[in-house]
Amino acid sequence: MNLTRRFFLKYLMLSALFSKFIYKTGPALADGINTGSQEGSDMTDKIIKTEAEWKKILTSEQYDVMRKKGTERAFTGEYDGFKGEGRYHCAGCDNVLFDSNAKFDSGTGWPSFYEPASEKSLYEEEDNVFFMKRTEVLCRRCDAHLGHVFDDGPPPTGLRYCINSVSLKFKGDAPGK
Ligand SMILES: [Zn+2]
Known part of the structure; x- marks a missing residue:
């Protein structure tokens, strides 16, 4: 019973760490993508017509x-x-x-x-x-x-x-x- 509980706690800690990792990389990745597209649109002002x-x-x-x-x-x-x-x-x-x-x-x-x-x-x-x-x-x-x-x-x-x-x-x- 004790052993199972310890494993469970470890699992909780690991998943907490993992979700922290995702939380940290998520916005960073999104920032990267945003900056990229902004640079792209600065390079040339696209002209779109029907x-x-x-x-x-x-x-x-x-x-x-x-x-x-x-x-x-x-x-x-x-x-x-x-x-x-x-x-x-x-x-x-x-x-x-x-x-x-x-x-x-x-x-x-x-x-x-x-x-x-x-x-x-x-x-x-x-x-x-x-x-x-x-x-x-x-x-x-x-x-x-x-x-x-x-x-x-x-x-x-x-x-x-x-x-x-x-x-x-x-x-x-x-x-x-
Ligand atoms: Zn043209």
């Missing part, structure tokens, strides 16, 4: 590419052979996406860059449409589809960001001006 709102802002061609993941026809885009010095912004939300310094002539018919302007510019997602394994590139602020990234680009990164002209808005000095 499909109807995007349709009002974008041209039908922009809407097809940026919100429906379409692709403009090669060699038809405004910025394919464009050589202005400045920065390329997102046509949907004005986020700075690429610098003209990173633009190169890929010969593919789409404006191509070897790196994004900053960490806030883009994010990537696996794209397995049509059974082709490609990496989709999206605007970090408004989630617009921009194009794809391939690993056959020039130095220093070896990357080729293949971007639709319609999803870009150039700001800077156009050549000849």
